Amino acid sequence: MTADLGNPGEPPAEALRARIARLEGRIATLESALDRRSQELLLLQSVLCRADLLQLARIADGLSPLPRIAHQPEYWTETTVISPANLEATLEDLWRSLTPSPARSPVAPRTATSPETAAATGSGA
């Protein structure tokens, strides 16, 4: 019985086949995970309101969440009801919305020059 030595410095064919099999298995797993994630996102999209989706997208991108009490007209719900509010929490939310806070983010933030960051810090009237 002769050993299949192949070219010096190259992995044996059997090892290559095993590696290919592992990679194929990994691709299948990733495809399955991607499919599952797509289903989850579609589900979230179908049940979350626009504001919550926006929050989700911002957090996933490493941006600070928008304040719970919207401070820009585009996020307002018109109301004539005066609601009791906690001043300290409101101010903290407001200030936080003006500055990205990567330390709080579950994922790595984008660069400071990304369009999202620029929009978050420079919201015009």
Next chain:
Amino acid sequence: MTSNPTPGEPLPDLPPVLPPVTLILLTWNRWELTRRCLETLLASDLTGAQLLVVDNGSSDGTAARLAEFPAAQLLALPANLGFVRGNNAGIAAAPAGNDIVLLNNDLEFVQRDWLQRLRAAAHSAPDIGVVGCRQVLSDGRLLHAGTYVLPDTMWGQQIGALEHDIGQFTGRRAVEGITFAVAYLKRAVITAVGGLSEDFESYFEDTDYCLRARRVGFRTLYAGDSQVVHDEHGSTAGNDAGRTSLFERSRAVFRGKWQHELDGHYRRDLVWQSILNFPTGYARSSRSYLHELDHHLGVRCVYRYVYGKGSPFKVEEPENTGDYYLNVVRGRELPRGHASSGLSVVYGQGDVFRRATGKVRVGFTMLEVDGFPRDWVAQANEMDEIWVPSEFNRQGFLASGLERPIHLIPLGVDTEYFHPGARRLPNPTGEFVFLANFEWGERKDPWLLLRAFNDTFTANEPVRLLCKISNRDPLLKLKTEIRNLGLDPFGGKISYLLNLDFPHAELPMLYRSADCFLAVSRGEGWDMPLMEAMACGLPTIATDWSSHTEFVNDANSYRLQIAGTVPAVAKCPYYAGFRWAQADEGHLRTLLRHVFEHQDEARAKGDFAAREMAAKWTWRHAAEKIAARLAVLAPRDRS
């Protein structure tokens, strides 16, 4: 009232020679509290003090465990003698020349120089006999800033209790009483009145002591610059039923001793007909006038709601004011003979003056335009006299046909809350924040403000306008209003807080978190938010027209020129036929830019404004003017 060092400020030099102090820490079981208390106490600056732990017969080994703290001397009592006798045993055991500080064992000492501040306060005047400090809970709420007792209920109340701590009550001021969880007793007062009264086992002994000291000429001082954390009732936790019965027994004793003397505080009766429980300026200011008149100026006030059925505002008022003191004032009976000889002040719009109930009747009102409606004037002419807050309103009333005497009574500001030491949450971006606080409508002219700000600055400048807006008008669509302004997205940045109701006691934190306040209205009856912002030390830009010109000047504010006056066109029917100001938009832009580019100058102006508000424009100042008029209108003493 005095304003002195706050907890964050350095302590002024102590007088060169002060008597030594004996700290008396009373314990009864709860060793874990005592240990925490001792650890923090001994880590603070106890220069000039010795520590005596009086153990009230603890059964948990407290006395033995005190060996862990060799700095503490122990006085072990054979049984639980109660708060009063336990403390008296300590006072008796202390060296004869020493001042005394009584301490509960549920305290934590987080301020290193708390004791030295108390000593400094106690010896800042010879007639100060008893001194208390600021007590806070560990969850960020205030617990104690002095106490008062109303003779109606004889139930002691803690000032400021359970409010969110935003730095209120940090100065020194005279109070009726303090709680003896922390009490500095000068030797002179102990010599004069002795120890705590053993008529009480617990409760009321502290107020009783302060009143006894007052009787022999010693004041009680609250020193808000000295602060401790007090986990209230930790000392007696788990004993609720006993506490209630103890409280009621002590209350009955206290009533017997002090009812007559506390009743004698009042020299004059007044029926105050106004509004308390709605979010209006009249209601907020009513609360402050009543507190000052009744508590500090010897005027026994009875409150009656002036609106409701048969008035232009038909809604009935909720009964609970949310304020113990005002609930008592509201629940009082009318003074005997009120209709035939009493005095009533109607404080509200002039179309309810006729609802005045007394023999002597005063109408007190204000308006934001240059005259007063015919119906108001007709009703005002049926009053004995009229009060308005400003010369602007006085002239407006006279020009509208008033024939009765008219006097100026200003509004005020509560500088215990609104002061430069109030807590701030600054914008972490470092942007300079202009703040405006208003109800959206014609009078406040938000269109002018937003347009001018947006035009003056660019989005890449470190500056922002924060608008706290309220809107109760269902026909008004704010999104559309703002969209229609066509503001430039590359212009000055604006953020909004819409229809949020913050506790009034916390508003100083909002003001202190900004850098300049904008009051750009067409007319004001007074403008309390402007005055409150000034008291907090903010530079302000204010339209130079109408009532607030009483307290706004070039030294304390930036006065916004007006382009002229225009017809006061608004939904409010009271304005019909009158005029108000049109602010000069170009000048507003100039002032906004000037303040932004001269921030040191602006801060200096704000600092000056704060000093001036505290020196001249507190509610005490305002109420004293009322008391002076009452003395003329009803000269006969209540007694």
